[in-house]
Structure formats: structure tokens, C-alpha cells
Amino acid sequence: IDHRGRLWVAEAHTYPTRAAEGQGKDRILIFEDTNGDGSLDKRIVFKEGLNLISSIEVGMGGVWVAAAPNLMYIPIDKKTDKPAGEPQIVLDGWGYQDTHEMLNNLKWGPDGWLYGTHGVFTQSNVGKPGAPDSERTRLNAGVWRYHPTSKKFELFAEGTSNPWGIDFNDYGNPFVTVCVIPHMFHVIQGARYLRQAGNHSNPYTYDDIKESGDHVHWIGDRGPHAGNFRSNSAGGGHAHAGAMIYLGNENWPAEYRNNIFMNNIHGSRVNVDIPKRNGSGYTVGHGADFLLTNDSWSQWLNFRYDQSGSVFAIDWYDKNQCHSPNPDVHQKTMGRIFKISHESDKWVQVDLAKASDKDLVNYHLNKNEWYVRTARLILQERGPNKKVAKLLKEILANNPDVTRKLRALWTLHVTKGLVEQDLLNLLGNENEYIRSWAIQLLAEDKNLSDAALKRFAELAASDNSAMVRLYLASAMQRTDPAKRWAVLEALVQHAEDANDHNMPLMLWYALEPCAAVDPAKALTIAQKAKAPKMMEYTMKRVGAINTPESKKILEGYSQQPAKPASGHEHHGM
Known part of the structure; x- marks a missing residue:
């Protein structure tokens, strides 16, 4: 939805197979309600001839188009609502081996980055056009982001299955909705999450962070697919598309604010989940379904709220609820757009x-x-x-x-x-969300100053917020391993984090590269850790170095008496 409240929609006629070069059938349309009657009565064709579109986003003077193998930018002529030039390929190397889980769900984050998601069975090797392999990023399942002015690309978090929805709450925390595995994840930069299949890119991961939801939307203990079409009482089934955290106007019921809306494909309904703070992050509970379509052909793919607070939903209307690579089995002429309004929502022209x-x-x-x-x-x-x-x-x-x-x-x-001093000052703010975001922004460029590292170490030792400590653990992954020691040594000693949902493994992901820099020092820190498996993982990682020096260091620790277990063991570590 652009600055005038107009709805930009991609028509994906080329799906499910990429066409030969120059023969794409996809197009981008602009819809507008010009008289306030609730119908989109004006339609403009912005661009035709595109190939295998999977998502679009508008902003920074143009349209961002996900169309594997490319992420493109098309500048907009504001006078004509037509392209101001040819599509510019900003990144290539996106895979399309499985065309229902390519790069998708483009969305602006609060930090100015363009975020997107990517499915588990498609393999990508992303970089600027012409970049050698050494300057590319390999990814499959996960969340990625691209900065429109610095031109930087990075894998934000790894894992899940097919994440087909992403949005941010009032505090800037992202959540994704996924399929097949448990469906809800609060996303932390640098995290590695439960995967539907395959291995994490780092062989020393050892374990991953599990889902944030406290429930699933399918019935039974025979796996998610066995629950299809018999899981009405649980929410409809395992497959989800879209994510909208409602932050619209005051007309909608207050209980919807910051709740997560998603389409349940097999359940023909819109599920609502309720995030609540828990430790360093969130536990997401099950809310009442928002609506039932009573139509198995109806496949709502995504949602956006507009300037009036009303919600637009796009409906891929098809008898096939699941992907097929056969173009002949998909219905492509009956797509629909719904608008959901509170009775008090008013038409607004902007x-x-x-x-x-x-x-x-x-x-x-x-x-x-x-x-x-x-x-x-x-x-x-x-x-x-x-x-x-x-x-x-x-x-x-x-x-x-x-x-x-x-x-x-x-x-x-x-x-x-x-400037840096502004953010350093905010590290002393009374609110944990402000302190957390000051950490996040200071570490964004992966080049922390000595002053920032000193303050981080102080916070790591004394801050009473688990969320602040989570942001510190995340920031350490974007810091030179040789400069992480003081912060990590303080963080691992918080007994209150030993059984947290995120902290033990986020700390491990931050400590792991340090073991290759200084094995003895990494083991010393691990020995102080309250998380039950930190020492076990560190010894395993040092053992993988497999040099005479590392073997000698390990011998000294293997001869020491075992450390008593600290409390209950965390399910992820």
C-alpha cells in the first residue's frame, strides 16, 4: 500500500514454472477506491512481462520485485504511474528449484531494511550481479534483509520451513508464520531455528531454538499432514500463509492490537495468535479464529492494513491447496481481493x-x-x-x-x-526496549567501538532485563570473535537465563567462533556458564579443531571433575 493508500498487487500468471527469458506473463497492478464506496474502481497496469514474481514492496522511489533468480528495483515515474526506467537487478542467485518457497514476503522493517523470507527446499547463493562465490551468501530456510542505500545483504536468521509471512510488532520485534512444523517463531538476528529438513549452514550449531508458539493448529500425534481436514477444533491444519500484526486504528477491538493474523490454508480460516512476553522473548498463545471462509478454494496469501485501519486480503482462489509444478492444474483467473472494515472505519484520501x-x-x-x-x-x-x-x-x-x-x-x-554517543546514552535508558534497540543499532555495521564494547560488558554483567541480554548475545555474533570475551564472560553467568527459551543457544552461537580463536579461553568461559550444555558444546567444538594444541588443552579439562548440573535442563540446550 503506497503513500496514497493505493493497493499494489502482483499477478503471478507465470507460476509454477519460470518462463523462457522475455516470455514472462506476470504483471504489477495499482488499484484505488476513488469514491469511498469500498470497491477498487480504478486500475492501472504498472508493468507487464515479468517472470515468476513471488512478492513486491513499494518504497524508496520504486517497486521492489522478488522474481527468482533476481531481486529487482523498478523506479516509479510519479507523474504517470509507470516505470521510470528498466528493472534494475540489485541481487541475483536466488534459487527456484521449488517455486512455492522462493524469496518472498518483502516488507520494510522499522530499521530501514527490506526484509524477506525464503523456503527450505530451494537453494540460493545470493550476491550482487557478477559477484564471485566468495562475495555471495548461501541460504535456504530463513529470514534475510537488504538495505536500499548501503546495498548490504545479509542472512538475518536461519531455519524454520517455508516462512510465508513476516511482520513487526509495536516494539519492532519480527515474527514469522510457517508451514508443516510448528507455525510461529519470534525472530532474533543471528538465531538458528528448528528446521523442517536439512542441516544448518554452521556444522557446529549442535542444537537449534524451537518454536515460540505454545500450540499447533493440527490434531493428533501422527504428524502435521495427518491432521489435514480434521483439525477444525485446533485451528484448521499445519499450513499458513501471510502474517499481519494489527497496528491499525482505534476502531478495531483493542485485543487485536499486536496480535498476529495468518491464513490457515487447509482450515479455510484466519487464525489469530497472541504473543506475550516471556523471559528474553515471547510465548505465543492461541486466540479465537478471526473468520471462516467455508470455502476450500479460498487461499488468502497476505494481509495489509491501510490508512483507514481497514485490512486488505489477497485471495489466490484455486481448488489446489498445495503446490504442483504442473501449470495445468492451477486456476489463475479467479483471484480476489477482500477488504475488511470495522463499521466505524471511514474512507480516507491521503x-x-x-x-x-x-x-x-x-x-x-x-x-x-x-x-x-x-x-x-x-x-x-x-x-x-x-x-x-x-x-x-x-x-x-x-x-x-x-x-x-x-x-x-x-x-x-x-x-x-x-551519532554513536546518542545510542551510548540510550544504553542507560530506563526502558528495556530502548536499551535493546540501542544495542541493535550500535551493532548494525558490525564494527563496535571500544566505548560501545565497554558499555556492553557493563550491561552484560548488571542489566536486569533478559531481553537486553538477548540483544547483547545477538550483537556479539556481529562482532569480531577476538573482542567478544568480556561481554560473553558476563552473560554466561546469569543463572536466571539458564532455562530461557533463547539465551542458552544464542550464547552458544556467539561463543562458538571464539573457540577457534582461543580454545583455552573459550573453555574457561564455558566453565563459568550456567546453561547446562555450554561446556559440553565447547569441548566438542575444541575437539573438532583436532590439532596437537587443542588436544592438549582438552586433556586438561577432561581430567577435571564433572561440574554439577545447574537446575533443570533447557529444552534447546
């Missing part, structure tokens, strides 16, 4: 691109997150501005609502309105 910088800042206080995200994108495109930074810093300093402070913080970051 054009935020015409708003002043001051008005765009004021939109950060709007109840409806659509205004916030759209205003942030426009300000990011406009670039650094001292007056904008001053106004945003006033919100960050003085607004009593932490979600408004976070909104200002994120936009300050994307508009380059912060």
Missing part, C-alpha cells in the same frame, strides 16, 4: 508524499502504524535533515509512550540523525 517534514514527524504519534511506516519511508528517501532530527529527538526524550519513543528512534536511525 498523499503523504506531499506532506511537510514536520507533518511526517507528527504522523509518528498516530494510532495507526500505517502512517508511521509510510512517513518513515518518505523521510528515509528524503535523507538527513537537522530539523527533522530535532523534532524526532523531542519525541524520543519526552513522549511518555515507549512505542512512540521507539518510532522516533527508528526514524532517527534511517535518516542518519544519530
